[in-house]
Amino acid sequence: MASTSNTSPALEFGLKAMQMMGDHGVEPTPAAYGVWYAYVSGENPEINEKINAQLETGQSFDSPFMFEMESLLNGAEEQLTGTTLETGEQLSGKMDNVIELIASVSGDTNRFGKSMQGVSDALTSEISAADLGQVVETIVAATKQMETRSRELEEKLTESKGEVEELRGNLAKARNEALTDQLTGIANRKAFDEVLLASIASTSQDGSEMCLAMADIDFFKKFNDSFGHQAGDQVLRLVGRCLSNNVKGQDTPARYGGEEFAMILPNTTMVDALKLSNQIRETVKSRELVKKSTGQNLGRVTMSLGVAQFEMGDTPESMIARADAALYQAKEQGRNRVVAADSSVVAPAQATA
Numbered sequence: 001m002a003s004t005s006n007t008s009p010a011l012e013f014g015l016k017a018m019q020m021m022g023d024h025g026v027e028p029t030p031a032a033y034g035v036w037y038a039y040v041s042g043e044n045p046e047i048n049e050k051i052n053a054q055l056e057t058g059q060s061f062d063s064p065f066m067f068e069m070e071s072l073l074n075g076a077e078e079q080l081t082g083t084t085l086e087t088g089e090q091l092s093g094k095m096d097n098v099i100e101l102i103a104s105v106s107g108d109t110n111r112f113g114k115s116m117q118g119v120s121d122a123l124t125s126e127i128s129a130a131d132l133g134q135v136v137e138t139i140v141a142a143t144k145q146m147e148t149r150s151r152e153l154e155e156k157l158t159e160s161k162g163e164v165e166e167l168r169g170n171l172a173k174a175r176n177e178a179l180t181d182q183l184t185g186i187a188n189r190k191a192f193d194e195v196l197l198a199s200i201a202s203t204s205q206d207g208s209e210m211c212l213a214m215a216d217i218d219f220f221k222k223f224n225d226s227f228g229h230q231a232g233d234q235v236l237r238l239v240g241r242c243l244s245n246n247v248k249g250q251d252t253p254a255r256y257g258g259e260e261f262a263m264i265l266p267n268t269t270m271v272d273a274l275k276l277s278n279q280i281r282e283t284v285k286s287r288e289l290v291k292k293s294t295g296q297n298l299g300r301v302t303m304s305l306g307v308a309q310f311e312m313g314d315t316p317e318s319m320i321a322r323a324d325a326a327l328y329q330a331k332e333q334g335r336n337r338v339v340a341a342d343s344s345v346v347a348p349a350q351a352t353a
Helices: 009-023 030-041 045-057 063-124 129-178 189-206 220-227 229-246 270-286 316-332
Strands: 210-217 252-257 260-266 297-299 303-309 338-340
Touching (some): 030 045, 210 220, 210 229, 210 270, 210 316, 220 229, 260 270, 270 303, 270 338
Parallel strands (some): 303 338
Antiparallel strands (some): 210 260
16 A cells, blocks of 8 residues: 655655665665566566566576566567657658659649640640641540559559558557556556546636546555465456546546555546545455466455545645545455545445454
8 A cells, every 4th residue: 555654655665675785685776676666566577477476486586587587577678669660650651652642743743734724825826737646645644644643643642641540540559558557457557647647627717516536455465475466466457447447437446555555546536526525445354365377265345435626726646645544544444445535524324344
């Protein structure tokens, strides 16, 4: 669960990463720090899976293992950057081709105009019947040539349009993957930060209402220790689905980090945000978990949530701090409940069993 102090999440992740490196005897290099920061923040599920397996089996974090993790981290970043750059270069190339096509047809058009001007000049002077036939042939030939070039241009532009749209789709797909948590399928921390900043800016301008909910899976570490990290991943995916299935189209559910989730709720009052949060809490609690590999019944998990409403002058940090403080109160009051940062608003009746 996120801290309720004034320390930024990034600093907390950094401090935790350094602590874990020291605890496990990892040499404090910049590359190793990057790996452990990714692990603590939960931004790279594959790294988390491998480190969790290492922790579970009690194996050391030796140089070969850390090199593998560093390669995994760098590979993910290079893959995204490579995809983006390659697609951008292809788009640029296609647009150059279109410009060349238009320029060539412009030249053809100028030549056609000059040809027609010559015909016009010939028609304004004395002309014989034989010469008139030649003029007509010139007009027909120039017109046919222009029609042919126009058809070629149309075909090439249609082809280029399809290729450009495909490249744009690839670029959009790459960006979407960069903003999606691969384990749960919902927005990741980077996307959360972008959307929250934009939502606060929009709400500040139009005076609408907006809420932010922070949610934490109760006793998640204990669940992981009891049933293993694969079962823990199953729980995280379950929560991701519950969030996605219950929010509205304009809302943004996100994995904030580890077992903590968030919901950005534009155009939503505190009362409605509390209702939605309680609905999600009840949905998660109602799901009985079964370990896929063995069929073992794992019981149920619960969630605690804290909700803050936008106040004029809010920043992402101030909204997160208030929602996080409410989440902390929900934990302190017994978990499996929703608490509003505004004490004058009471969450709907909720069972705590």
